[in-house]
Each structure stands twice: as C-alpha cells, then as structure tokens.
Amino acid sequence: MYRILIVDDERIIVDGLSEMLKEKLDAEIEVYKAYSAPEALEWLDRIRIDIVLTDIRMPEMTGLELQQAIVARWPRCKVVFLTGYHDPVYIQASVRNGAIDYVLKTEGDPAIRSAIEKAIKLAEEEVANSETVVKAKAYIAEAIPVLRNEYFLALLEGQESREKSRSAKFRELAVALDPGLPVYCLAGRIDEWNNAESPSDKALYMYAVNNILEEFLAGAVKAHHIVYERNRSIWLMQPPAEDRLAKAEVPDWSNWIRYIRGSVEQIQTACKQVLKLPCSFIAAEAPTGWESLATRFRALDSMFLQGIGLGTELFLTDGFLPDGGTPGAGSETERSQAKRVQLLEKYLDEADRDAYFEMFRQITKLDPDRAASSIALELYYSIVAMIFSYLNRWSMMAEVTDKIPLQRLVSLDSHSSWDDARRFLEHVSEHLFERKMNVRNKQIYDIVKRLHDYIESHLSGDLSLARLAELVYLAPSYLSRFYKQTTGKGISEHIADTRLHKAKELLLQPHLKIHEIGLQVGFPSAPYFTRFFRKMTSLSPQEFRDLNG
Template sequence: MAQLLIVDDEAHVVERLSELVPWERIGITAVHKAYSAYEALERLSLQTIDIVITDIRMPGMSGLELSEQIRDKWKRTKCILLSGHAEFEYAKEAILHGTASYLLKPVPDDELLETVSRILQALREEWNAIISQERIARTLRENLPQLRSTLLSELILGKRYSASDLQDKMAMLGMPDFFGEPFSLLLVRLEKPFYGYDQRGLALVEYAVGNIAEELFTPSYRLWYGKDTHDYLVFAVSAIAGEGDKEEEQQQSLERTAAQLQDAVHTFLKGEATVLISRRGTFPHDLSALYDGALSALRRRVGAEQDLVLTVAEEPPEAAEVRSVASLYELPTLAQLLEAGQWTLADERLDRIFGELQTKRSEIEELLLEAYFAIASAASYYAHKNGRPLSGLIGAGYEKLLQGVPYRSVQQLRDWTASVMGSLRSETESETKSSRTKLIADVQQFVERRLADDVSLTAIAEHVYMHPVYISKIFKLETGENLSDYVYRLRMDKAAHLLLHTPDKIYEIAAGIGYQRAHSFINVFKKHTGLTPQEYRDKYAPSQGC
C-alpha cells in the first residue's frame, strides 16, 4: 500500500492529477490533495505519505521550501517537483534539497507514472533493508547484555509475565531454559575501591565481573546476569546436574565457585566484594522471594562488614518474620499505574492485594497498616503529581485518612480504597472532559480570528502548544468533524455570507478567507456549492453587484 500527496495552489492541476491519472495501475492506494505547502505539511503530520508531488512556485511557501521541510521531518518521504520553467537552476537546487525527481509541466501521464513507479521501487528496497532479518538480528545481538539484565531486574522486582510470554522473551534473548528448574541467586556487592569509581569505570568493572562469572560457572551451571536498583550484581544460577549428583554436593560446588569469584575480584580487579548465595527455589516462581531474602540477609547479617561470602539459610519457623504484601510492590507499582491512567490494571492490582491480604489472617493488623499506607501514598502521589490537593479529589475519604488507619478488617479497607479510587477516577475524567472542551474552544476561536491567514494544523498546534496529531484526534473525537473539514466549511460559510451581504469583489472575498488566488477560490467554491461565486451571488442576492 502506497500513499501519494499532490500539492499545487492551482486547484485544477490538483484535481486533474488526482482524478484522471490511473495511479492504481502502479500500486498507489490513496491520493491526497493539498492546495498550499502549509496544507501539505498538515496532511503529512496526520498521514503516512510515501511520495509528494509538488509545484515549485506557490505563494507563501515554495515547493523547494516544502521539500526541505519534508526532508528534515519525514526522511522516508520522497518528493517530486513540478515546474513550468525549464531553467537548470531549479533542477540543481531541487537535487540539493534531496528531491527524488524533477519534472517539467505539463508532464505526460506515462512519464509521471513511470517516475512515481521507479521511486516506489526504490522506497520498497529501502524498507526491505531496514526490516531485514539480518539487520534486526545484528541489532539484537549488540544489545543482548542490556536486554537480558533489564528483564532479570524486572523479574526480581516482581513484574509479572505469563509463563508463555516469559519463555518467549527468554528464548528471543538466547537465555538458558530455567523453567521448572531448581536454581539459586548470587547477590554481589562490589566494595572498596569500586564505590569511588565514576560511572564508566564502574561499568567496566561490572562487565569484567560478569565475564569472570561466566568463565567460572560454565559449563557446570546455567547463568543469567543482571543488576538491581541498588547497583548490586545479580546472578541466577542453575546447576546442570549429572548422574548421581546430590543436592548437597551441588550446593557445596556452588559455594566453592562463589568463593572463586570473590578471589578473582581480589586478584584481577584489585578490589573487594561480598557474595551472598540464596537458598534454592524453583524458577520463575521463587525468583522474587529469593531476591528479597538475599537482600534482607545482606542488610541484617552483613551490614557494613565487607568482603564476605555467605549462604542464606532457611529461617526456622519460630524465627520467621512478618512477610510483606508482595503485590503492593510489583512493577509497575500502583502509583505508576495511576499516573499512567491505567485504571483497569490498577483495579486488577488492588484485587490481587486484597486477595493476598485475605490469606494472611495471623498477621492481618500489621499488613492492613502496610497496605493502607501504600494505597494512601499512591493516591497522594497521583493527586500531587497532577497539581491537586488529595482532599479535593477524594472528598469524605480524606477525613478517614486523617484519622489514621481506622480499619480493622480487609473488607473495611477495601471499601475505603474503592471509594478513594472511584473519586480519583471520576474527578480525573471530569477534568479531562473540561480540558478538552476548552481546547476545542481555543482552536475554534483561533481559526475564526485568523481565517485569512495561516490556519494549518501546524499553526494551530503552535498556538495551543500541543502536538498536531493529538489536536486532530481530539477535535474529531469531541466534535465528530475533521479539523480540516471544519476549516474548509468555515471558509465556505463565510464566503457565502460575504457574497450575499457585502459588495466585496470576488478576489477580495477570496483573500479574506485565505485564498491567495481568486481562481483557486472559484474552483473550490463551485465544487462546494455547485455554483461559481458570481452565480451564487446572482441567484441568491440578485440586487447586489460584484
């Protein structure tokens, strides 16, 4: 599918080229029209145009200037310049502006079709090169380490993927198949002198530690390397078991290899590192829990001590800590979901939070407190991020918040949360509607005041400080009318009014509604009403002259 845009201030040229040339014969599926360079830029901002055919000499902005803007903003769009002048300087300047071809008017249909067909073929070859499997594979290989690390970081922080999606991602990144396998985590904290390094120096050290780990653990282990938010190195390690290997022997081997990793940091990198080895779990189900346990052990058992190797043992039941509500901290967080306006996903997250609370009856008072603070914090963050006081957004729910955790059951907290989230959502949707109404009014006032000037989508966007595509979509959504159709209708309505109620000349009316050439206005007005401006005036206001 290919799309073509024809640009000329002479309406009859645009109509002839768009309607009479058999474009479908060479694979053109849509032909768009523009009667000025400004209107062409508006079209380009709304649609994906493959080829632009434009006249060189147009009032306001020439075809050469248009082709230069297209080259800067839409690098894959090709331009063909048309001109009735055969001076070589035009062709030379056109080539400097990166145009695909230059043709003299009047151009025969066969020559025009052949030129466009040739450019379309060149475009196809360009896109084939861009999307070639070899290029994609090369780019993927170059970014594999970062992509692998990012995925592991997301998983240890609790981001959820379906089993099939995660397996697909891991396969795409060339990761070992851990699914359903026992594994452990290694948490490596780089210490002196590394914490004094700049970002580049530290990145080189981390890269070196990753390479050393691969040398030491391969081929006895599957290894997946990443980095957490605390700048600790994280290794997911799964033993490749041989016949007769016992779990105890595998654990001892893992501890010896971890100690070798620490020794290598001493010997080759001249620094210190603490290495924590988690208990065993099943991938991916236990990944986040193992990470949390290793992090907790680093905090409680190691603290400020340095250069240790430590295996995290199972806690005896009587010493078990109160476990946090894990779904409160999954990525993206509840606050992030609210900020992005993902209300459905936020509701699903809250369902999981309260479902988890229902399973933890023995610790319910502590966990209700934790959940209450987290939900209230997310609501406050959302309100303040939008420049609003929370009290104004959630109404009566704010008074209960000030009372300080007045909830003693999961259902009470859930009811309060539903009320708060409902208020947030309702207020936001109302605010969005009000904001859109004001935007439409601003756009309409701008167009009405400047109908004789530049009222292109680009000019409107600059006036309201928003992206042209957003304005176009919102205008259509709120009014049911395309912005370009609105401008066109307003011009025709104003022209009809002036024809019937003023003695202005036809060319004066044309200029007053934004047409620099009277004959262009005449052609457009006739297409709109079925009558020329003079015929319209004579028919409906016969007493007024032109």
C-alpha cells in the same frame, strides 16, 4: 501522511498544482506552497518535508542549489524537478544529485502526478525494506549489557554523577556518549503490544524499536537506549564526535533537534507498519546537562502518565506541560514494601483502571479472622500511603480535601468493619481515576477549542498543519490523528466547513464582491473559490447569493 512542498516563482503554477495534487492523489498528503526558494527554505527549517516538487530555474536560487539545501536538512526527502526547459545538462546534474524525476511543465498533470506517486512509492519501500534489517538486529542484540543499563537507570533515578567519575565509568562500560557534553532526551512508549505475551517477546520488540530509531538517525546522532519500564524507554542523544555541533564552544542545537523531531515521525510510522506496534514519543525542548538528567527524565515520563499523555500514538514536546504538574525531587512519600501495592500505584499512574481494581479487590479480600489482624492494619496503611504518595506527586492534596475526608482516610478505626474500610478506599480510588480523566478531557477540550478559535479568526492566513501543530505544541502527524480521534473528522474537513460557513455568511451581504469574500476565507483567486464552493454546495457563489438574496 506525506508532506509535499511545491516550489515555483509563478504563483498560479504553485496554486494550481496544490489543488490538483489534493484532488487527484489517493495517498494521505499535506501540501505546502512556496513562491520562492527562500520561502521553501523557511518551510524546510520548520518541518520535515518528504517530497519537494520544484522549478529548476528560479531568481534567488536554482533548483539544483535548493536540492543541495534539501539534502543537507532532510536526506530522505525525494526531489522532483519541474521545468519548462528540456536541458540535458540540468537533467544530468539533478540525477547525479539524487533527484528521482524530471518533468516538463508541458507534459501536464498526469506526468506530474505520476512523478509524485513514484516518490511516495519510493518512500514506502524505504520503510518496508528496513524490515529485514530490523528483524536481524532484534534477534542478534538480545539485551543491553546489564551493568551499563543499571548504571544509566541509577543516573535517571538521581544518582550523583561528577564529570570525572562519569568519564571513568563511560570508559569502563564502553559508552559512546561524551560525559562532558549535554544530552538530548527522547522518551518512548509502546502503546499496545502486538500479541507479545512473554517478557522476552516484549524485550525483543523494545529493542526492535531502538534498532529502527538507530537506522533512521544513522550518522546524525550517537544514542544510548535505556528501558526503564515494561513498555517505556528513553534515548540519550548527542551529535557524533566529528560533527561541528559537538566541537562548537557555544553550540546551536536548534537545527539538529529539528532533524531528530522530524525523523521521529518517520520512526513512528515504521514501528506501526513494520512491527505493527503503535508507539508514542515525548521529545525534550532542549538538551540537558548530566546533573539535571534525573529532573528532565521525571518531567518527560510524567507526561505519559496523565492528561493527553494517556492517549496512543502521540508525539509531544515537554513544552506542552499537562495540568497537574510534574514530580519534583523529594515529592514522593515512602512507598509500601508490599509488591502488589506498588503495582496498584503503577496502575493508577498509568490510568489502567481495570487492572487497578482487579488487583485492589484481590489484595483487599481478607478472611474474617484476618480482617481484624495486624495484616489488615498493614494493608490499609500501605494503600493509604500509596494514595498520599499519588496526591503529593501530582499536587492534588489541596483540591481533594473537599471531596475526600482525610481524617477518615488516615484512621482505620473510623470504619465500622474491614468491608467498610475497603469500600471507602475503593471510593477514594474511583475519585482519583475520575479526576485523572477529567484532567485529560479538559486538556483535549482546551486544545480543540484553541484550534477552532484560531482557524475561525485566521481563515485567510496560514492554516497549515505545521502552523496548527506549533500552536498547541503537538507534532503535525500526531495532531492530525489526535483531532480525528477526538472529533470524528479530519482537521482539513473542519477548515473546509468553517470556510464554507463563513463564505455563506458573507455572501448574504450584497455589498461584498465575490472575489473579496474568497480572499477573506482563504482563496487567493476567484476560480479556486468558485470551484471549492460548488464542490461543497453544488452551487456557485453567485447562484447561492441569488437564491438567498
């Protein structure tokens, strides 16, 4: 998915180019429109843009000045200039500043389309060419030094850390982060392994993902990568020491965080294309102090373990909090010492139903002489403790009391046999999995309904993927995949269907003029509305009205 921003102070040119690119380009694209340089800057401050097609002579700001603003915000953005003037001075200046092409308006649609296709190809090559670097770094850097990793794992688990002792530890372990500056947290997960079976293969993949992130954010951040689960890790980030943000007495993090979030979508794409690994990310809304790091970490990680977080290739922010809450300090009960019961808890958290019940049946299959022994007693209450831990951490205790007889759960003697007790625990586990999936399904339903309601009531307004993503706290690229996976069709297709349905409804009202109907369903000019309607129905709006009048 590539985002293209068209900038020109002539509305008819912007609208025409937008329609042409949507129809003629084979690549999957989102097209955004700006009718002035200031409006273009608003888009650039709002989302990552991959390609800008801009007029070079505009009233408020020249295209060259806009190009400098683009590079400052999104260094990898490709700029194509479009102008009615063949001016060698402008051409030379644009090329020096990094423009990839310069197209005269008189050259027509084919030349413009060719320039955009060239920009897309360059963007694809940048991702592909990073493969050699990624592989080299992955094999050289076998692991993060053990002591450094253990120290940061302890911080994530809530170990107290004062700035003075933290500074000494950072110097000792050669940590690049500033112990006195807040950190920005980005949690990541490899959703599926690419035929990686051994722990060493998986470790290499984890570090390859880290290397991709470092490459895309080079110069913009200093980061520390911590692997805390077999498929999950977290990055702690700060601006470089020489950056004005790091030096500011009261720093404004918004632009820096926006850049990181926009780059994460490219990192996700690179992981999929280069490593063949689908990855998910959850970004913090704001930086956090070291004293609050453990709380922030638990909140981010918990989002991977319930509701929509159980999906794949997601990109969320912690502004989107799943129903069911997040674990707080001291919310967990004491865990069982049995390693396999710990695995049960892990599989339950991750909604890995098959692995959970396979392990459950293995550990609860006891010989007849052991079924009445203290081993059965220990095993039963270990599983019960795990279940209570789960209920407490996800604030489910109150809602399950009507469905799970807790008195029977806490007493092995209430069961007639070990097999009866085992079946009861299995039934309780089934209920927990069912509830977990119900929460996810409800969240999915709520997101889709909110999108549909908004689209239906804003047909003449901003229905860009960026706006819809902001509405439901999802990243635009993830929203596009999420919607298609959930509904079976693209979100742009749903918008078109909704516009068509509303247009047909309004065309049955003879007092409304056709151009007024076009405006109401999101088409600024009658020709665009007529072309859309004919494409969808093989009829013009007037022909439809005549047939149904």
